Amino acid sequence: MPYSIQEISGVISDDAIIADAATTIEFLLIDSRRLVFPESTLFFALSSPRRNGETFIEELYKSGVKSFIVSRNFDASNFTTANFLFVDDPLRALQKLAAFHRKQFQIPVVGITGSNGKTIVKEWLYQLLQDDYNIVRSPKSYNSQIGVPLSVWQLNETHTLAIFEAGISEVGEMDALEEIIQPTIGILTNVGAAHSAGFASKEQKVKEKLKLFHRAYTIVSNNQDTVINSVISQRKKEDLFIWGSGDADLKIVDIEKTAKQSVIAAIYSGRTVSISIPFTDNASVENAITCWSLLLYLHVDEEVIKKRMLRLQSVEMRLQLKRGINNCSIINDSYSNDLSSLRMALEFLHQQAGNQATTVILSDLGDTSSSDEQYQKVLQALLQHKVQKFIGIGSRLLALQSFFQDAIPQSFFYNSVESFIHQFLNIRFRDEVILLKGARSFEFEQINLLFEQKVHQTVLEVNLSAMAHNLKEYQRYVQPTTKVMAMVKAFSYGSGSAEVASVLQFHKVDYLAVAYADEGVELRKAGIHMPIMVMNPEVITFQSLVEYNLEPEMYSFAISKAFNDYLQKEGLQQFPVHIKIDTGMHRLGFEVEDIDDLIRFLTANPRLVVKSVFSHLVASENTAHDAFTQHQAEVFLQVCEQIKNAIGYSFIRHISNSAAIFRYPQYQFELVRLGIGLYGVDSSAEKVLSLQPVATLRSTIAQIRAVKKGETVGYSRRGLVTRDSLIATIRIGYADGFNRRFGNGVGHVFIKGTLAPVIGSVCMDMTMIDITDVQGVTEGDVVEIFGTNLPIEKLAQLCDTIPYEIMTSVSQRVKREYYQE
Numbered sequence: 001m002p003y004s005i006q007e008i009s010g011v012i013s014d015d016a017i018i019a020d021a022a023t024t025i026e027f028l029l030i031d032s033r034r035l036v037f038p039e040s041t042l043f044f045a046l047s048s049p050r051r052n053g054e055t056f057i058e059e060l061y062k063s064g065v066k067s068f069i070v071s072r073n074f075d076a077s078n079f080t081t082a083n084f085l086f087v088d089d090p091l092r093a094l095q096k097l098a099a100f101h102r103k104q105f106q107i108p109v110v111g112i113t114g115s116n117g118k119t120i121v122k123e124w125l126y127q128l129l130q131d132d133y134n135i136v137r138s139p140k141s142y143n144s145q146i147g148v149p150l151s152v153w154q155l156n157e158t159h160t161l162a163i164f165e166a167g168i169s170e171v172g173e174m175d176a177l178e179e180i181i182q183p184t185i186g187i188l189t190n191v192g193a194a195h196s197a198g199f200a201s202k203e204q205k206v207k208e209k210l211k212l213f214h215r216a217y218t219i220v221s222n223n224q225d226t227v228i229n230s231v232i233s234q235r236k237k238e239d240l241f242i243w244g245s246g247d248a249d250l251k252i253v254d255i256e257k258t259a260k261q262s263v264i265a266a267i268y269s270g271r272t273v274s275i276s277i278p279f280t281d282n283a284s285v286e287n288a289i290t291c292w293s294l295l296l297y298l299h300v301d302e303e304v305i306k307k308r309m310l311r312l313q314s315v316e317m318r319l320q321l322k323r324g325i326n327n328c329s330i331i332n333d334s335y336s337n338d339l340s341s342l343r344m345a346l347e348f349l350h351q352q353a354g355n356q357a358t359t360v361i362l363s364d365l366g367d368t369s370s371s372d373e374q375y376q377k378v379l380q381a382l383l384q385h386k387v388q389k390f391i392g393i394g395s396r397l398l399a400l401q402s403f404f405q406d407a408i409p410q411s412f413f414y415n416s417v418e419s420f421i422h423q424f425l426n427i428r429f430r431d432e433v434i435l436l437k438g439a440r441s442f443e444f445e446q447i448n449l450l451f452e453q454k455v456h457q458t459v460l461e462v463n464l465s466a467m468a469h470n471l472k473e474y475q476r477y478v479q480p481t482t483k484v485m486a487m488v489k490a491f492s493y494g495s496g497s498a499e500v501a502s503v504l505q506f507h508k509v510d511y512l513a514v515a516y517a518d519e520g521v522e523l524r525k526a527g528i529h530m531p532i533m534v535m536n537p538e539v540i541t542f543q544s545l546v547e548y549n550l551e552p553e554m555y556s557f558a559i560s561k562a563f564n565d566y567l568q569k570e571g572l573q574q575f576p577v578h579i580k581i582d583t584g585m586h587r588l589g590f591e592v593e594d595i596d597d598l599i600r601f602l603t604a605n606p607r608l609v610v611k612s613v614f615s616h617l618v619a620s621e622n623t624a625h626d627a628f629t630q631h632q633a634e635v636f637l638q639v640c641e642q643i644k645n646a647i648g649y650s651f652i653r654h655i656s657n658s659a660a661i662f663r664y665p666q667y668q669f670e671l672v673r674l675g676i677g678l679y680g681v682d683s684s685a686e687k688v689l690s691l692q693p694v695a696t697l698r699s700t701i702a703q704i705r706a707v708k709k710g711e712t713v714g715y716s717r718r719g720l721v722t723r724d725s726l727i728a729t730i731r732i733g734y735a736d737g738f739n740r741r742f743g744n745g746v747g748h749v750f751i752k753g754t755l756a757p758v759i760g761s762v763c764m765d766m767t768m769i770d771i772t773d774v775q776g777v778t779e780g781d782v783v784e785i786f787g788t789n790l791p792i793e794k795l796a797q798l799c800d801t802i803p804y805e806i807m808t809s810v811s812q813r814v815k816r817e818y819y820q821e
């Protein structure tokens with residue numbers, strides 16, 4: 001539902017420059033990287049302590065964006081053909097516009113809040129009600145002060161039901177969200193412990209959350225929590241739909257769990273009713289009952305409810321990239337297919353693909369009443385993200401065949417998944433990144449199986465969202481003018497080069513650094529175009545350095561002369577280099593005594609352009625060596641000053657690694673080098689950063705056997721069994737990077753919520769663990785080697801090494817899987 005720029009101006013601004021009154025706005029943008037349709041986009045220049053959105057206006061203007069929301073003092077005189085609306089606070093303006101948009105619709109709007117389960121309840125309601133309504137819902141977990149307005153903006157005249165979630169972290173935030181969502185029906189899932197920051201008490205938290213529903217004519221909640229109960233019972237009884245015990249509207253009388261299902265019985269309107277769900281954990285049972293309550297309130301037929309509950313599916317909130325057959329990578333997102341989730345998946349595809357060819361396999365949209373115009377938008381999105389090959393599955397797409405083929409010549413169409421599978425072997429899939437995006441009824445899972453590569457089941461899972469989070473966490477401590485270089489040497493500390501680098505490139509890290517030239521070449525081939533420093537250049541790699549525009553570190557006269565000679569021989573006038581100074585590490589670098597010679601050399605050979613001068617701190621994480629760290633920094637600064645005076649131009653100075661970024665803000669200079677922190681390990685002594693683990697190494701159980709007391713397990717009879725035991729063999733050994741020092745009780749793995757010790761020696765490809773004390777383990781079960789439950793730091797301690805070694809030891813035969821939340 002597009003609005004004219006003038007209409008929008010009338011809603012949010014009293015001061016505007018309208019250069020083109022014919023502009024209509026369809027898309028709201030807050031993140032310049034996500035621009036897709038410039039002409040019809042309205043950019044909100046939001047500001048945060050680190051970023052001022054106004055700095056992206058020039059770039060967006062050049063890309064064709066014509067409409068901007070800016071603060072009152074913004075100088076728009078350079079952008080003569082664009083529309084500018086001036087406001088006090090761009091975030092408030094975004095919220096105001098969304099609230100105005102919301103007012104245009106008279107449909108039921110469900111607002112969900114609570115500490116846990118919001119997203120699951122929202123997605124399940126979507127699963128349960130999509131046959132009865134055309135539903136608009138918050139994408140992913142868009143529930144913040146920014147996420148909510150963007151969610152509500154998606155509402156259009158085809159929708160018959162809206163489901164939005166709202167999350168808050170402090171008092172006062174809910175009023176703004178209520179204005180925007182204006183729920184007619186409220187759902188409160190639950191409210192967690194009182195001591196969370198931002199609230200004085202649990203009661204205050206409940207009251208704040210309930211503000212979301214002050215206009216709602218019904219609230220769905222439960223009476224299991226005394227605090228919620230006492231606050232909520234201040235509302236009129238006829239405005240509530242309560243599940244739980246006592247006089248609840250839906251009184252739960254029995255919950256019976258079998259191996260794979262829970263049967264929930266209740267009394268409703270004086271009758272006994274029941275549902276079964278394919279989940280057995282308590283959170284799922286609670287969430288299902290919450291959904292059940294709303295369905296009853298909406299008068300969905302009880303038999304229909306029963307049928308749909310049985311088909312509930314777990315909610316996959318993340319996008320995952322896996323290696324598949326023929327050197328393809330697969331992103332499988334076959335759980336829903338609507339425009340907004342398609343756009344997100346395409347963005348992930350585009351970001352991950354780099355230079356590789358991209359293919360999209362798409363089903364008809366999940367909403368069967370979608371108009372041709374909706375499909376036109378699908379095509380636009382495909383084109384915007386430069387999809388090269390398209391496969392459409394379903395009768396709607398088949399009917400629109402020629403329309404798609406005109407725009408994407410490599411398009412193929414099938415009436416059904418079956419007919420596609422029938423043709424599968426005749427279609428060539430090789431060296432491409434493939435997005436599988438299908439509405440649930442199409443069951444694309446069958447297609448995914450065709451692409452899956454059969455490998456042994458030890459996997460290193462890399463959480464790209466956690467990495468982005470860690471980057472942000474460090475950026476809070478980096479001065480706004482300081483650039484960030486991400487260290488992606490050694491296969492990004494084991495996490496995978498191109499995949500990790502793509503995320504860093506997307507998040508606008510300024511520089512990358514690798515150890516060797518071939519690592520840099522690999523990144524360039526994968527489409528990484530940001531500057532890359534190579535720390536260990538060798539003479540035989542000079543040609544690739546120059547060819548791939550990789551910037552070498554100069555650490556000695558020998559290498560500098562050789563590189564200068566090479567440039568001269570090739571007739572190259574200039575090439576950027578990075579000068580390494582040894583201030584105490586005694587690894588690589590020019591010594592302080594060499595500086596005069598170095599200066600003479602640099603001034604005589606202007607071919608070598610000094611892009612940066614840097615050094616490395618030997619113990620920045622360790623308070624015991626603070627004096628030495630300061631000494632290193634002082635020497636470094638002095639050397640920089642000397643070089644700068646001699647060569648007559650300035651350069652980037654950098655000395656800080658992860659630990660120093662936080663511990664020595666005064667040494668950040670123009671750039672910091674972020675390494676291990678990016679991967680979720682806090683190397684500083686203070687441990688104040690809230691980092692998330694990025695890598696999780698998992699394996700599976702190949703076999704379980706009973707072993708009698710007195711027998712031994714493994715080579716050389718080292719694993720003596722001292723009681724009748726259950727021993728499991730897992731599919732990981734020292735060749736995968738599971739250190740042999742973990743043998744004989746030193747190491748543990750995490751299984752079924754607890755730790756099981758290694759018994760006997762670690763073998764090359766397998767390891768035995770003692771699971772006698774672990775309940776309910778079966779063959780095929782997953783064990784965690786390290787990750788969220790068993791931190792890398794802990795493992796490093798056990799075998800007396802450092803997290804760096806554990807991370808970089810995971811061998812290349814272990815499959816990497818990437819996902820984004």
Ligand SMILES: *Cc1c(COP(=O)(O)O)cnc(C)c1O
Nearest residue numbers: 487616657658659673674675676
């Ligand atoms: C590896 C490396 C870093 C990163 O160190 P972390 O402790 O992982 O942050 C920084 N600088 C240089 C020269 C390095 O080799």
